[in-house]
Amino acid sequence: MPVLELRGITKSFPGVLANQDINLTLEKGEIHALLGENGAGKTTLMNILYGLYRPNEGEILINDQKVDIEGPSDAIARGIGMVHQHFMLVPVMTVTENVMLGNETTRNGVFLDREKVSKRIREISDQYGLEVDPEAYIKDLPVGIQQRVEIIKVLYRQADILIFDEPTAVLTPQEVEGLIKIIRSLIASGKSLIFITHKLKEVLEVADRITVLRLGRVVGSAIPGQVDERKLAEMMVGREVNLVVDKQIAQPKEAVLEVKDLFVRDERDNPAINGLSFTVHSGEVMGVAGVQGNGQTELVYALTGLLRSASGSILLSGKDIHKSTPRQIIEQGVAHVPEDRQKHGLVLSFPLLDNMVLCTYYQPPFAKGVNMQEKIIIQNGVELVKQFDVRTPSVFVAASTLSGGNQQKVIVAREFSRPIKLLIASQPTRGLDVGSIEYIHGRIIEKRDEGTAVLVVSSELDEIIALSDRIAVMYRGRIVDILPAGATKEHLGLLMAGVKPEDIPESAKKKSAGPVEKVF
């Protein structure tokens, strides 16, 4: 008997059929992965299950009982718990307070009974291996631990059916391993899990069963072991996907970016970059690898003028830019694909056509004096949408209405379409689906081959290996080593973990047989 069954779920929004006749079952103790590209309808389906949307047709059965889920609190009462991709936690409160929020345990009706709740949290922690200090403040916890708090919240409310929405998108590789262990212990104690993702490798590692969605429909299901990544990617995208980035050997020419003895303090005035030097040449991709939080963000901010460097020099074609404003740097031919596309990359409430000229709106041909040239801006938007394959009903819709992959394409279109000599791409494919990743990687290599110097910063080692001609590894605000393209994952991983270059064993440097396969 399945614990959960969806029958013929159909949901339409004005002009869009988000879910069409979807059938899905979840058995007790099963991990069922829901795989699909951005916009395939995974989230809509889960929002229906969580009571946020009402389906137009179809029914939901829990333990063979037909149910009508009226809202999140109703879903929780029926044992459905959701671990959100964007955490719903109050940073200035403790773990205990966050867990009890909305369901406060009290003494004498008014006094919060923190002891009782933290005792329960400890019990849950012990049972499932979710180590966390109930007294710690959320703001002091790393992302991986914050996610554990989200899971505890769900378990505290006695959920039996857990929905994980893109749980690994924000985690480091080590944290992903920890999460997988936790998931296993949840299953072992009889919970059932729906795991939403677009990462193929994880699906094959974790899931018992895989259902693939495309364009709002179930296009197939599979069992790990009977399919491989290539097959899944094909089902997801609807065509054959090139998993390896196609590229020739780089032809580096003159130095474009030279960074010497750079020191940078972060926004809270703590040292973030402590004496760092490297050079990027025209026609090569320099990858910057490292566990997140080792100064990569600050490095990019310093290079683009968003953060003042404390000392050292940044030479762009021989000219020092370390005291220049973002605009001066942009005008010298630097493009920046920012790490956080919604914070820096886009004005979400603006239409696409305005976002396409965000950095050039004041220059001809887009402006004559102070007059913006509407016709040319529209024309530019239409052309870029076509050229960069942005899926949108028109250039007049707000950027907020697009999916993550299409938002990223808007940024790429804007940054790649003006004359540049240096491209800085920070986490260029974070949270994107296979199709978009393939596309953006192709465009980056295209820029390289045109003679642009490219700096790619990514916390996904696979991405760094796939794109880079040289790889710089950052650790605690320094570059510990710069390796050639063929470096092994093991070698890089040890450097990322802080092992000194001279202590790396020879065995780790040896390449295993076969080409470097790009995996997601």
Place this chain on the structure above:
Amino acid sequence: MTDKTVKDTPSGKQDKKFDLRHIFEGSYSTLLPLLAIFTGLVIGAIVIAATDATVIAAWQNFFQAPGAALAATWTSIAVAYGALFGGSLGSPAEIFAGIQTYFSTGDSAAFMKAIYPITESLVTATPYIFAGLAVAVGFRCGLFNIGAEGQFFMGALGSVFVGYSFSSLPAIIHLPLALLGGIAAGALWGAVPGYLKAKFGAHEVVNTIMMNWIGFRLSDWLLNGPMKSPGFRPVTRNIAEAAELPHFFPDPLRLNWGFILALLVAWLIYWLLFKTTIGFEIRTVGANPDAAKYAGVNIVRNFVLAMVISGGLAGLSGASQVLGVDHWVGQGFSAGYGFDAIAIALLGKSHPLGVVLSALLFGVLRGGATRMQSLAGIPVDIISIIQGLVIVFVAAPDIIRWLYRIRPAEKHALQSRG
């Protein structure tokens, strides 16, 4: 392809925190302000009826004579709103008759009398348009300018000073100079909090409120000291005739060029905000300061610029009242124009056209209030109640959606990239 308009709205973080832009953008359609106004009037009608002694008496005998109770209620409301709109718009029949009389006899007195109410509404709307635009420009840059009232005051003082200081300038020089005096004084009053925000990060809400008090007390001092006219009352001298905004009709009609100027300025602000690089920068800073910084926009400069424009518009509002209507300034000169302006900007979704329409509505309500009081015995305060209700409904559109069963946009569901 069907997945073009994608289902999830990845507006993530921005949906979670309260933000000014939620008030003017997103799912908020033009239907909602109209329903807000309508609902405000309906509730206003209930208040009018419920506070009318005749109506209350009639309802006490409801079981004996239910028809009489309903009739009394209806009469009460009809008389009040009849007086309100008659007092603010006039009667079309009278206006038509006035035109006929003019053409047949050449006597325009009847026509003037007939259009008096509507011209008075436009006179009241004029400073509302300027001040509403002032607050709207601030909103567009993400700034909450509560200081329009103080800037209005300073603008009035600036223009009256220029207005009475010269006696022999030709109108073509004196009037623009007096308007500029008002703009400059208001702009200065806006620039201070703008600069403090840009330089020290001091919050503009606090600073503009403080600037209001400085402005009020400064004007008290000026009106009792340096700018006081001979005599006992704390008022200034009258401005020179050359500095007046010319009236369209003979007295007592006060409609003047200030109204036309307000419409022109509204168009100018529309052009500035939506057709120029200056406006693009202001709106970018307002909509996403991080993205503005990324794009190389100078945020600090835009904060100051927006506050200067905002203050200048509020100052122009004061100037239009002085130069077009009052011709002098006395203590307690403003009727809260700067504060009502916040409501007007909100109701008008910070769009110049919306601001003009809201200002006209406020002008009509304010213009008819006095007549409603004298004819129907309804206190003018009922207008404040209606205005307050409209603003509550505009600020909390979910109430209106719930009242009229408008399906909420399914937008605030979970955010994900799935």
